[in-house]
Amino acid sequence: MRDVSIIGTGMMRFGKHLDKGLVELAWPVVKEAIAEAGVEKEDIGIAFCGTVGSAGIMAGQSILKTLGMTGIPIANVEGACSSSGIAVRLAWMAIRAGECDVALAIGADKMNRTGPRHAPDHGEDWDMAYGLAMHGLYAMRARRYMNDYGITEEQLSSVSVKAHKLGAKNEFAHIQKEVTLEEVMTSRMIADPLRLWHCCPVSDGAAAVVLAADDVAKKVCDKPVKIVASVQHSGKYMTGFRDMTMPEVTQRTAKEIYEKAGLGPEDLDLVEFHDAFTINELMYADAIGLSKPGEGVRLLEEGESTVGGRIPINPSGGLLSRGHPIGPTGAAQIVEVTRQLQGRGGARQVEGAKVGLTHVTGGGVSGLDHGACTMHVLAV
Amino acid sequence: MSDVEIPPLSDQPYLIDDPEDDRPRLQGCECADCGKRVFPPVAVCPECLGENMEPLPLSREGLLYSYTAFEQGARWVGGPYIAAYIDMPEGVRIFTHIDVDDPGRLTCDMPVILRVTEPVVNADGREVLKFKFAP
Known part of the structure; x- marks a missing residue:
């Protein structure tokens, strides 16, 4: 099968964009990604749009017709927070399968229009129907993780301080300011033990990625970023007891992507992962194998997980700072890692980065750790 | 979201009055074919796809x-x-x-x-x- 590289990226500042519709938000990032790719819009053979439908159905068609790009196969992809991570993966698969040479993946949503959409809202899901909002799910994970590993509220709050210190340097971040430990620890309680500054903001936004077969990529792009491996899974359905401090879907996806990429966590130069809440940074560092179970906090306390450390986690400021418009989150992570690997990370550049990992989970479904988990290994 | 109706989450009752002591009790189900246990009760076994789910008082x-x-x-x-x-x-x-x-x-x-x-x-x-x- 053919190798595939990323040749173009488009990104905007996530935030509360009440004055703009979804199409208005999204077309500039698509145009930017195509311009950066050095291809014509007519070269795009297929497009996938990751969205949870905050602007209704047919989001991809509505965005692309604005740029005169319809007439090609367009599919709208829903995988909750993993939506555009899956869109990138489907674009990668289409090129590998020989369907086309160049493909587009978009993510676009407006959470300030609908309120957060991240779980089945058809009323038939037990946990959801009875009030398990996503911040509560992570609060329960945090409670159990703190109980099992003796993590303090102060340690948990330090995650937010670190994230916002990095996010303050990211021109695309929804929240571009630092917070103090005291501000985090005295902020309004949302779902105990998670306070306001332990949670990502409710954001609107869009991001786009152009992918190409390697032979095309080399012709049009000075510094293509190779997709070394792409893996997606859904969570296993477990009716019985499960360890909520070690989400099996992330652990399983990580294990498989390391095997496929022929490398391990020690080979990564940076990671963008799904830190929708502070507990995620500790829990996912464990699940992705950056730390032993319960020891994710050490990376934080020893300065290893910030820019300049051994394995920077979310140099962008992550979902906590950049924001989490749900649909575009996965694509935004891939834009960030792509630009980092091209040396375009600006004030938050991870020096000499050659290999990066993205990780985005998606959706709360009763009995599943998550509805979806998508990971990519990118390299130059 | 507020207009979402909450449909019955199970075809079978999950909260029953236990005839033995006349107090309420939760009820799940158990697959008669493979022994898989599920709460709330479901019609089909997610393990073996059998449709012989029997009530399991909890x-x-x-x-x-x-x-x-x-x-x-x-x-x-x-x-x-x-x-x-x-x-x-x-x-x-x-x-x-x-x-x-x-x-x-x-x-x-x-x-x-x-x-x-x-x-x-x-x-x-x-x-x-x-x-x-x-x-």
């Missing part, structure tokens, strides 16, 4: 796996409320609410017992949950 006491006091809960339920996962001796985990005045009393792994109180009613006046657990 104990009244379980262990509190984890919990959170929602200040800001799911908007279709309202709040505040205390949500939790309860591990039952029969091997199923149940998401429910906890009936306790002071959440500071709660700890992971403490025993909790089924309590059928006034149903939890959301902002629209609809019944959300018919039972809770309590320390």
